[in-house]
Amino acid sequence: xxxxTDIASQxxxxxxxxxxxxxxxxxxxxxxCGFSSRVAGVLNYMGVNFADVNVLADDSIRQGxxxxxxxxxxxxxxxxGEFVGGCDIITEMTLSGELDTLFDENGVAYDKDAxxxxxxxxx
Amino acid sequence: MAMQAxxxxxxxxxxxxxxxxxxxxxxxxxxxxxxxxxxxxxxGKNRVQQQRAVYxxxxxKMDGPAxxxxxxxxxxxxxx
Numbered sequence: 001x002x003x004x005t006d007i008a009s010q011x012x013x014x015x016x017x018x019x020x021x022x023x024x025x026x027x028x029x030x031x032x033c034g035f036s037s038r039v040a041g042v043l044n045y046m047g048v049n050f051a052d053v054n055v056l057a058d059d060s061i062r063q064g065x066x067x068x069x070x071x072x073x074x075x076x077x078x079x080x081g082e083f084v085g086g087c088d089i090i091t092e093m094t095l096s097g098e099l100d101t102l103f104d105e106n107g108v109a110y111d112k113d114a115x116x117x118x119x120x121x122x123x
Numbered sequence: 124m125a126m127q128a129x130x131x132x133x134x135x136x137x138x139x140x141x142x143x144x145x146x147x148x149x150x151x152x153x154x155x156x157x158x159x160x161x162x163x164x165x166x167g168k169n170r171v172q173q174q175r176a177v178y179x180x181x182x183x184k185m186d187g188p189a190x191x192x193x194x195x196x197x198x199x200x201x202x203x
Contacts, residue, residue, distance in 0.1 A: 035194070038134045071171075071179050088197050 007064030015078040019108055020050035024075040025064045028052040035087035036075040042094050043077075045118065047111040048103070080106045095122055124154055126192050131181070135160060138180035149196070157196040166201035173199035 015021050017052045026032030054063035064099040069083045077084045103110050130144040142162035149155040165173040174197050
């Protein structure tokens with residue numbers, strides 16, 4: 001098994017074992033990039049239980065996750081093993097309510113009032 | 124090595140010759156841009172598919188060790 005398949009299978013295991021996974025720069029408590037911080041912030045504010053993976057802690061994961069999803073940037077959000085998007089897409093989906101729908105459809109618990117507050121705050 | 128707005132537009136234009144492309148410089152540091160791409164080829168595709176196509180057009184200029192462009196806020200859609 002070459003090194004890359006190890007990374008890919010490692011990632012596959014993580015996104016299968018956890019309903020919601022955020023590959024990010026830094027951690028959910030200490031994000032280290034504005035975009036990662038925004039997505040982690042939305043998930044924290046909405047009370048979503050998610051696994052955070054700090055790509056800065058492991059360069060092979062930092063590159064591996066981009067190859068895995070054919071997506072060149074971090075953060076990357078996965079729900080039930082499916083790649084949902086990066087910061088722009090998650091922001092759009094939060095404001096449009098599509099993220100609520102996605103969580104509802106996948107049985108992911110979140111705070112509906114908090115989601116509404118985000119939309120109200122963003123007018 | 125930072126990038127100029129017209130470099131980004133040219134790269135996207137190569138893959139989307141008929142698209143309406145708007146590049147906005149967010150920070151003036153050649154590293155933080157917003158790009159809006161409106162193209163017929165996006166019709167019927169979801170956002171991830173649309174944006175993947177735009178990232179592919181940028182041919183590895185994005186993030187990562189060789190990436191010159193740290194931040195590109197992308198908005199993509201099919202013409203109304």
